[in-house]
Amino acid sequence: MPPDSNFTTVSNPLTSARGGGGCPPVGIQLEGLIMPPVLIIDVILGFMGNIVALWIFCFKLKAWNPNTLFLFNLVIADFFALVSLPLRIDALLRGHWVFGDGMCRINLFLMFSNRSASIALMTVVAIYRYFKIVHSHHRFNRMTKRQAAFVSVLVWLLVISPRVPMLAFNHIKGSGEKTQCFFFTSYKEASRSIIILVGMHRILTVLEFIVPMAMLLFCSVRISCFLKQRQMGKPEKVRKAMRMCGAIVAVFIICFLPTTVTTIGVWVIRSFRPWDCTAFYTFTQLTIVSLGLNFLNSALDPIVYVFSSSMFRKALLELLPCRKDEGQKRESSSGNQSTTQQELKTLKAECGSEAVQSAGP
Secondary structure, three states, X not given: OOOOOOOOOOOOXXXXXXXXXXXXXXXXXXXXXXXXXXXXXHHHHHHHXXXXXXXXXXXXXXXXXXXXXXXXXXXXXXXXXXXXXXXXXXXXXXXXXXXXXXXXXXXXHHHHHHHHHHHHHHHHHHHHHHHHHHOOOOHHHHOOHHHHHHHHHHHHHHHHHHHHHHHHOOOEEOOHHXXXXXXXXXXXOOXXXXXXXXXXXXXXXXXXXXXXXXXXXXXXXXXXXXXXXHOOOOHHHHHHHHXXXXXXXXXXXXXXXXXXXXXXXXXXXXXXXXXXXXXXXXXXXXXXXXXXXXXXXXXXXXXXXXXXXXXXXXXXXXXXXXXXXXXXXXXXXXXXXXXXXXXXXXXXXXXXXXXXXXXXX
């Protein structure tokens, strides 16, 4: 990361920063080596999976329910990230940001909003399934599509509102061919407003993982215990319900846990070891790199759709070539059976007429 005029430049970033005005925004550039291939994979897999998902939602699902509407909003959240990542990839490959201040603000806003929206919507899907199974007579299960749309709008407002202030500030670091677009790069920022904004971001990053994760684990355990105690249906029913919860929990842990851990690390170092620039640089770079895993959720979310919606799963299976072949074989076999039955009926009729003729005078 390029040095900023607001910071005291030091020749060795690993030295102590006592009395030096904090650690300057100089890093070890891990993101330039690791993030481009990770983000490219995220974009390719994400676009492939979500374009198929969007096509199924728009053209294959004839009847929508609240669960389907929540999943559709999750697709929209994924596209927020997917349209912003190509600019980030370009900046990493070039080594600097060339799209200006306005696009930098929008880019950061979309990336961080995707994380929050994905977490919130997956949590809503898990809670909806929890009420459907454990509290089947609760009025929550009588939710209409209009009410589900209202819940979706409320989720978006809660997600976007804390991120809107990001659009009000300049996040460009450096100048010329050393320009970078980063949300946080140092201990000291240009103004008190930025310091408050970065602090709020770190609090949200931790809370929006810990609270939904606790709710997901609660829903998963309760669903499993309820189905096993009531012995509802075959064991396969229990497995299907747990697959959905397991898929969401797995996406949470793989995509969002690393960012939460590294953010806590930066927070602890800044609060209790402000002179330890070595640890600060390491955790700052790891935080930026872990963002690549955040956006992996855009590629993994189609798995959540498969396990969370039987209608989506059925529509997806109908698109597979092997399923089409099986369907054609079934139609052919049913056609052959109907032809055979018709031939038998004709043969019986002929035999009956011959019997009548032989019995005649």
